[in-house]
Amino acid sequence: MNITQDRLKILEIMSSLSIDRASRALSKSLRTGARISLSKISIADFGETTEKMNEDQREMISVMVNFKGNEGCKLLFMLPLEGSLILTDLFLRQRIGTSKECDVFTESAIQELGNILASHISNALVSDFNAQLIPQPPQVHNDYAGVIFTNLVLEQGMIDDKLLLIETIFEISGTELECYLFLVPEMNSFVKLLDSIGVKT
């Protein structure tokens, strides 16, 4: 996978702008100060990243969203069970601590939050960069981080041992909530998008 540092920088700016938009939508959904910020954009080694994910032995609730359109992309939002329960309570406007275990409401709340995040990221890319991508129905999974991440990469149809990975930090009301939000763009289509907006370097 070949991508110049200049192009990676542009992808970082595009990602930041779209994640900002998703962050505002998330705050509105949860009715509290929620902030997602970009922590790292990198060409990651599939094996190393999976190994890192495998070290996290906690049970996770995840939502995966595929995008259709000219720009192929996948989003994975994944957080430990305790965090999922907090988000469920906030989303349902309940006192934190009301949700005690993962049930259909937890899965549905995380599914909808994934949908809102994915939709607002695509809204930003469409309006600001003329991308064409529409999120598909989210898929919710309950498993270990490594298993979920491996599924994401397998679905992406890995033909390379590298992937473009966009990692984020997630805060709610000033408290960092441990979670993973990965955007995995399909490299060739995003290179075409960069070409179309004049980033030729």
Added chain:
Amino acid sequence: MKKILVVDDAKVIRMIIRQILTRNGFEIAGEAGNGREALEKYKELRPDAVTMDIVMPEVDGIQGLKEIIAFDKQAKVVMISAIDQRDSLVESLRHGAADYVVKPFEDDRMVAAIKNIFAKKQEDTVGSRQ
């Protein structure tokens, strides 16, 4: 009391819309999780209006809208989606949607969208009598 059919694949969203609308004097006729179920429920329950999500599994909301309008040209369907893109809005309106509400929404926006449908319907009726 006006009866509303709520269509969304997320159970929590159906629950939130149900709560908002019942608090504001509407009755929930039923719920559906995709566009196909929406048409079936529409035929069965004959609601006064429908709230319709767009991104749903099997049959999406745009197709659901088309099929409901094909069955009943007078159907009142409000699209509710996190997709805030021109193409999606234009396609919805072209196929007969009465309004388009972007998620996440304020309660007032949702209620206003439904109330406006009936206000408009009443105006049309008065207008056609004059």
